[in-house]
Amino acid sequence: MxxxxxxxxxxxxxxxxxxxxxxxxxxxxxxxxxxxxxxxxxxxxxxxxxxxxxxxxxxxxxxxxxxxxxxxxxxxxxxxxxxxxxxxxxxxxxxxxxxxxxxxxxxxxxxxxxxxxxxxxxxxxxxxxxxxxxxxxxxxxxxxxxxxxxxxxxxxxxxxxxxxxxxxxxxxxxxxxDVIGIELGGSIKNVIALAAGIADGLGFGDNTKAALMTRGIAEISRLGIAMGGKMETFAGLSGVGDLIVTCTSKHSRNRNAGFLIGQGYTMEEAMKEVKQIVEGVYSAKAALALAKKYEVEMPIVEQVNQVLFENKSALEAVSDLLLRDKRREYSELQWEK
Ligand SMILES: NC(=O)C1=CN([C@@H]2O[C@H](COP(=O)(O)OP(=O)(O)OC[C@H]3O[C@@H](n4cnc5c(N)ncnc54)[C@H](O)[C@@H]3O)[C@@H](O)[C@H]2O)C=CC1
Ligand SMILES: O=C(CO)COP(=O)(O)O
Missing domain, CATH: 3.40.50.720 (NAD(P)-binding Rossmann-like Domain)
Structure with missing residues (x-):
């Protein structure tokens, strides 16, 4: 005891x-x-x-x-x-x-x-x-x-x-x-969960959610590894595990706030409605600042910031994400010829 x-x-x-x-x-x-x-x-x-x-x-x-x-x-x-x-x-x-x-x-x-x-x-x-x-x-x-x-x-x-x-x-x-990896996984998944909620609020479907979760964990692990976290952590409970629950659960404050924003509420109105702490709103700017500091790309985090703090329409953010410069799925994977 x-x-x-x-x-x-x-x-x-x-x-x-x-x-x-x-x-x-x-x-x-x-x-x-x-x-x-x-x-x-x-x-x-x-x-x-x-x-x-x-x-x-x-x-x-x-x-x-x-x-x-x-x-x-x-x-x-x-x-x-x-x-x-x-x-x-x-x-x-x-x-x-x-x-x-x-x-x-x-x-x-x-x-x-x-x-x-x-x-x-x-x-x-x-x-x-x-x-x-x-x-x-x-x-x-x-x-x-x-x-x-x-x-x-x-x-x-x-x-x-x-x-x-x-x-x-x-x-x-x-x-x-891996203290830093656990901290970053738990914090930044909240920003991705806001995006998942926004997609639900816009009336999008499971494909969109899966895309945000998969590309979201790619963003989190890119930053996390640059900051000294370990890939295994981002594949684990405080990485992909917490991302899954927060992006999909009816209990999630972040997902629910995002849903309201997708439906047209402002960030302040959504936070008021949810009544409990919406941590993704507090971590979004920090995550973007860390991305800049460590020179890693975090396009979902960037778009969430623009929707939350720059009045960008959620629909425009989705288009901007889909029409970004064309990429390989993982830059580490190269063709031999
Ligand atoms: N609710 C959940 O299911 C989970 C929440 N968390 C995390 O736990 C933390 C707390 O979340 P919740 O309990 O859900 O939030 P909540 O919104 O239910 O409660 C926040 C709590 O912070 C404290 N607080 C508020 N103003 C304060 C002040 N001026 N000075 C000192 N303390 C003050 C109060 O005890 C308040 O109840 C957050 O970082 C959240 O991300 C983590 C895992 C699960
Ligand atoms: O971290 C959480 C569950 O693991 C809680 O997430 P929400 O704050 O979005 O409810």
């Missing part, structure tokens, strides 16, 4: 609290949002996001950041990406040397182009920071639907510790040393 604190009580933090509480751990679920704390204390349920699913008795809820962070075996960062740096700054002085922290959020900071583990390492340099990611919608994990994820850590011992804490008969965890 481990003592665990979860920072962030949105859909994902709450689903993880339920998973870890049911695994027999002593869990504190913390939120910066008073309304979230009150709802979870009063109802033992996140009524709007995970209706009908109660917190197990092993989970307590708190708004006290210091008490939530001291004397813990593991701290889980489950806040949405725009709040990770501020939250890490807030907790830094309460974090012990070598404290294990695992980030479960997905995003890239726009002004620094840092991943969420990098941000936490910046702000809490004394901690041992890892990432857990993969195809894992909160709505399903909270109901015990079989799910698989991968934990990336700098040390094997840390990866194995987190694996043991999360593993259950309904939640299988793999380990990997």
């Amino acid at each position: 481990a003592k665990i604190s979860i920072l962030g009580a949105g859909a994902w933090g709450t689903a993880i609290a339920i998973l870890l509480g049911n695994n027999g751990h002593e869990v504190v679920l913390w939120s910066a949002l008073q309304a979230e704390v009150e709802q979870l204390i009063n109802d033992r349920e996140l009524k709007d996001k995970l209706p009908g699913i109660k917190l197990p008795s092993s989970v307590s809820v708190s708004g006290d950041i210091k008490a939530s962070c001291v004397n813990k075996d593991l701290i889980v960062f489950a806040v949405a990406s725009p709040f990770v740096r501020a939250t890490a700054k807030n907790v830094s002085s309460f974090i012990a040397k070598n404290q294990i922290i695992v980030n479960v959020g997905k995003g890239i900071e726009e002004n620094t182009l840092e991943t969420l583990t990098d941000i936490i390492k910046d702000e809490i340099p004394q901690a041992d920071v890892a990432v857990l990611s993969g195809p894992s919608h909160a709505e399903e994990v909270s109901r015990g639907i079989p799910t698989t994820c991968v934990v990336g850590a700098d040390s094997k011992d840390t990866a194995h510790f987190i694996q043991d804490v999360f593993m259950s008969e309904r939640f299988r965890v793999y380990t990997s040393p």
Whole structure:
């Protein structure tokens, strides 16, 4: 049994609290949002996001950041990406040397182009920071639907510790040393999922979705490898696995926001309608900036940026993608003659 604190009580933090509480751990679920704390204390349920699913008795809820962070075996960062740096700054002085922290959020900071583990390492340099990611919608994990994820850590011992804490008969965890690959796969698939949703909203079909997913993972792996990630990671759970679930699931916030944009909503209207964090909107500019920095082509990411931030029509973006300069499927594959 481990003592665990979860920072962030949105859909994902709450689903993880339920998973870890049911695994027999002593869990504190913390939120910066008073309304979230009150709802979870009063109802033992996140009524709007995970209706009908109660917190197990092993989970307590708190708004006290210091008490939530001291004397813990593991701290889980489950806040949405725009709040990770501020939250890490807030907790830094309460974090012990070598404290294990695992980030479960997905995003890239726009002004620094840092991943969420990098941000936490910046702000809490004394901690041992890892990432857990993969195809894992909160709505399903909270109901015990079989799910698989991968934990990336700098040390094997840390990866194995987190694996043991999360593993259950309904939640299988793999380990990997490829932290950067896992972070990038989890973050940039959200931008591709916006594109997949836009295609659905425009009334396109399965061919279009398959094209976006396949060429999307080509873009993600091109950038990821240039940044030091490994091809195997992009073919794995936090690459193609998470891309599949996010581009196809009715639960996906990114796909659903994209769908509304394809139907004619503006980005702001779509985000308002979805009500929960649409991480792809926050990662889109960063992904494009990284593509420029590492000199790799990311045409889908580029078109998503133009639709989101430059008022380009979604239909025009589709034409521009299809009519780009003609290419080989993989530039590495050449004819012998
Ligand atoms: N919902 C899901 O199925 C999954 C979500 N994720 C990732 O987990 C992260 C959180 O997502 P969700 O829980 O779905 O989002 P959400 O929209 O349900 O909740 C976001 C949470 O961020 C925290 N927050 C909001 N404002 C804050 C502030 N000013 N200061 C500190 N914390 C604040 C709150 O606890 C809030 O509930 C995102 O990066 C998302 O991509 C990853 C896997 C699955
Ligand atoms: O990352 C996720 C599932 O693995 C959640 O994706 P959405 O934020 O699009 O719902």
